[in-house]
Amino acid sequence: MIYWQLFLAFFRIGLFGYGGGPTMVPLFYTECVKKYKWVKEEDFTDNLAMANALPGPIGTKLAAYVGYHVKGWTGALIANCAMVLPTVLVMIGLLQVIYRWKDAPGVYGMIQAIQPVIAVMTAVLTWEFLQKGWQGSKKKSGAVAMLALSLVMLLFLDWHPGIVVGIALVLSFGYATWAIYKQRRSRGDEGGAV
Template identity: 75%
Template sequence: MVYWQLFVAFFRIGIFGFGGGPTMVPLFHTECVKKYKWVTDDDFADNLALGNALPGPIATKLAAYIGYRVKGWKGALVANIAVVMPVVLLMIGLLQVIYRYKDAPGVYGMIQAIGPVIAVMTGVMTWEFLQKGWQGASTKTGASISLALSVLALIILDLHPGLVVGIALLFSFAYTTWSIRKRKKKDSEEGAA
């Protein structure tokens, strides 16, 4: 039964995730966190962040992670097949239709209407993650500086998002390592005293 639920949930994500990864993230959240409760909000946010830092499509990484979490390697395989299958089948079928009727007003209007829906879905998910990140931040000043530097790097300096994520990961790793070493040194000094 669980394998069937995995297949159906990820197949739905694959069917309705028009536009790729960013449009699929809210669908993943709805199916895996809200509906089936396979992962918590925090787990989802952490794995989304990690998945975005790794190369490759986010849909297959999230499907593999959540499928593995639910039913091991078989669950990961079922989830990945389910999320990819509708994309492959629809791509083959829809490309034939779109190329044949791409200039028809109805098809053109349908394609144009999807853009605002994707923007709203992505905006809502961004707002939710911003709220969770703000609430979970150890210091509001650090969170504010990180947010400001990210906006500056992405919008003003026009840096590639992958580069910004890589820099943030390196900085986070360096800061965490320094913080742990500082804490261990302090603990050892207090223990010796």
Template identity: 80%
Template sequence: MIYWQLFLAFFRIGIFGYGGGPTMVPLFYAECVQKYKWVSEEDFTDNLALANALPGPIATKLAAFIGYRVKGWSGALVANCAVVLPIVLVMIALLQVIYQWKDAPGVYGMVQAIQPVIAVMTGVLTWDFLQKGWQGAGNKSGVALMLVLSLVALLFLDLHPGIVVGIALAGSFAYSTWVLRKRKTPGGKEGAA
């Protein structure tokens, strides 16, 4: 029964996740956190951040993580196959048709109409994550500084998002290491910061 639920949940994500990884994230959240409660919001947020930092498609990484959490390696396999299957079937069945009719006004209008919906879904999820990150942050000025620096790097310096994520990971690691070392007293025991 659980394998069937895993398959159906991830198959639905694959069907309705038009546009790739970023559009699938809200669907993952709705299915895996809200509907089935396979993972907590904190686990989902943490693993979404990790999935964004690692190379490759975000959908397969989230499917593997959640499937593994639910039923081990076999759950990860079922979840990954289910999330990829609709994409493969649609590509095989419709690629030639879309290629033949790509300039038709109806097809072009359909593709253009879905883009604002994807932007709104992604924006809402981003706002939710920003609020949760802000509430859980011990150093709010550090979070604000990272947000501003990330925006400057992406919008004005035109840095690749992967580079920005890499810099943020390295900076976060260096800062957390510094904080842990600062807490240690000369005798090697931890003290209050």
């Protein structure tokens, strides 16, 4: 039963993940966190950040993670195959039709109409991640600084998102290491004074 649920969930993600990549993330969240509760919200956010930092398509990395988390290697294989299957079927079956009729008003209108829906889905998920990041942040000034720095690098300097994620990981790791060192040092100083 769980294998069938894995297949159906990831088949739906692959089927409705129009545009791939970031447009699939809200679908992953809905299926894996809200509907089936295979992954906790905090774990999903952490693994999404890690998946963004690794090379390759985000969809297959998240499918592999959730599938493996639920049912080991077999679950990872089923999740990835189910997620990729709709794309393969559509590409084989409809690519000729789309290329033949791409300039037709109905097909062009359909493609244009779906884009605002994708933008709204991505904006809602972004807002939820910002809220969770804000609530989980001990120092609000650090969260604001990381957000501002990311926006500057992405929007004004036009840096690749992978580089921005890499810098954020390095800065976060450096800060966490420094904070742990500072905390241990203060405990050590207090212990020595007693």
